Amino acid sequence: MAGAGPPHYAPWPPPPGHNPPSMIDVDEVRTIFILGFPPDAKERELQNLLRWWPGYEASQMNFKGEQPMGFALFSSAAAAMAAKDALQNLVFDYETNSTLRAEMAKKNLYVKRGVTGMGTEAQLFDQSKRLRTAGDYTPHYGPPGPFGAPSPASWVPQSYMSPLPAGSYDPYASYGMPPLQSAAQPLVTPVAPVGYVPMQNMKDNPPCNTLFVGNLGENTSEAELRGIFSGQPGFKQMKVLRQGRNTVCFIEFVDVNSAVAVHNNLQGAIVTSSDRGGMRLQYSKNPFGRKRDFMNNQDGGAPGVTTSDTST
DNA sequence: AGCACA
Numbered sequence: 164m165a166g167a168g169p170p171h172y173a174p175w176p177p178p179p180g181h182n183p184p185s186m187i188d189v190d191e192v193r194t195i196f197i198l199g200f201p202p203d204a205k206e207r208e209l210q211n212l213l214r215w216w217p218g219y220e221a222s223q224m225n226f227k228g229e230q231p232m233g234f235a236l237f238s239s240a241a242a243a244m245a246a247k248d249a250l251q252n253l254v255f256d257y258e259t260n261s262t263l264r265a266e267m268a269k270k271n272l273y274v275k276r277g278v279t280g281m282g283t284e285a286q287l288f289d290q291s292k293r294l295r296t297a298g299d300y301t302p303h304y305g306p307p308g309p310f311g312a313p314s315p316a317s318w319v320p321q322s323y324m325s326p327l328p329a330g331s332y333d334p335y336a337s338y339g340m341p342p343l344q345s346a347a348q349p350l351v352t353p354v355a356p357v358g359y360v361p362m363q364n365m366k367d368n369p370p371c372n373t374l375f376v377g378n379l380g381e382n383t384s385e386a387e388l389r390g391i392f393s394g395q396p397g398f399k400q401m402k403v404l405r406q407g408r409n410t411v412c413f414i415e416f417v418d419v420n421s422a423v424a425v426h427n428n429l430q431g432a433i434v435t436s437s438d439r440g441g442m443r444l445q446y447s448k449n450p451f452g453r454k455r456d457f458m459n460n461q462d463g464g465a466p467g468v469t470t471s472d473t474s475t
Numbered sequence: 476a477g478c479a480c481a
Contacts, residue, residue: 366476375478402479409477448478 191240193220194268195247197233200224201259209233216249216358218242221274236272243267248440249358249433360441362431372419373447374426376412380437383410387436391429397421400451410437415451422446 197209206224213219218238225232237243250265368375376388385403392398397416404411416422431441 364476368478373478377477379477400480404477404479406477411477411479413479415480443476445478449480451479452481 192267192269192271193238193240193243194234194236194270194272195243195250195265196268197235197250197263197265198230199255199261199263200231200233201256201261202229202231204231204233204255204261209235212250212255213246216242216246219246221272223272234268234272236274240267245433245435246358249360252361253359254361358433360431360433362441362443365443365445368446368448370419370423370426371446371450372416372422372452373450374414374416374422375445375447376414376442377409377445378437378439378441378443379410379412379434380439381405381408381410382436382438383412383434384436387434388412391432391434392425395421395425395429397424413447413451 200209204224206222209222209224213222213235216237219242220236220238222233222235225234235243235246237246244267247265247267250263253263255261255263379388383403388403389401392401392414395416397418397420399415399417401415402413404413414422414425416425426444426446429442430444433440434442
């Protein structure tokens with residue numbers, strides 16, 4: 164609208180009929196609610212579970228009944244639904260066997276104004292009820308989670324703009340993947356996967372510098388995979404292979420350790436463009452830079468790691 | 476489950 168330029172901070176909720184400049188339906192429910200937490204779950208745990216999710220804006224935990232109930236607000240219904248799917252059946256606590264259930268909420272989570280402050284003050288005055296936790300989009304790029312926790316800190320890949328081969332279908336082409344958005348302008352990105360789905364039935368090969376990615380649907384977007392992996396520490400190159408209904412992918416890392424880290428951190432990570440939920444990460448049978456006797460002197464593997472080679 | 480490329 165001509166007269167209504169974007170204010171510095173929009174009144175929340177915005178008046179009906181005044182949509183933000185990015186096709187966000189104000190009326191749509193962008194909030195999910197989550198059940199299945201163990202009784203001792205903390206609100207902080209919910210925040211930390213979700214704070215990396217693209218479009219995450221706020222969350223709160225209610226402790227009314229026996230079970231804590233979590234609510235989380237996202238920048239769009241799409242982001243909310245993606246998060247909902249990702250959280251679905253997520254094993255929150257292996258010891259108590261707590262598995263999360265997520266659904267779209269009936270109405271949106273109310274978030275107090277001034278969310279950008281990450282405020283101590285806010286926590287002081289309404290701790291019991293609505294404790295809003297602003298989405299902190301600070302790009303905490305860096306080493307992966309030191310505690311073995313998933314560290315999806317690089318969903319917004321630095322090298323996302325890598326040129327695609329001509330002819331390859333890039334469903335993400337339309338939105339240019341803005342790196343990081345302030346909380347003032349919610350991201351519309353209906354994408355940006357990642358949450359985790361527990362993986363089982365995992366056979367695997369000995370660790371090496373190359374990961375094999377399985378359980379990908381046929382229309383998994385290479386761009387998304389690249390987005391997920393290219394930001395990982397030690398990433399070197401990637402190759403996507405279409406096998407009819409399956410898609411598989413190979414990722415080379417500079418060393419085995421990097422591959423191990425990603426293997427652990429991203430196991431079961433949700434790939435939104437895939438219709439199968441979580442991806443399966445295994446070590447490749449045929450690591451990059453190493454073949455039988457062929458390129459024997461190549462240093463493709465890890466320094467110092469020589470898998471017991473069956474020298475026949 | 477499905478392991479290519481140099």
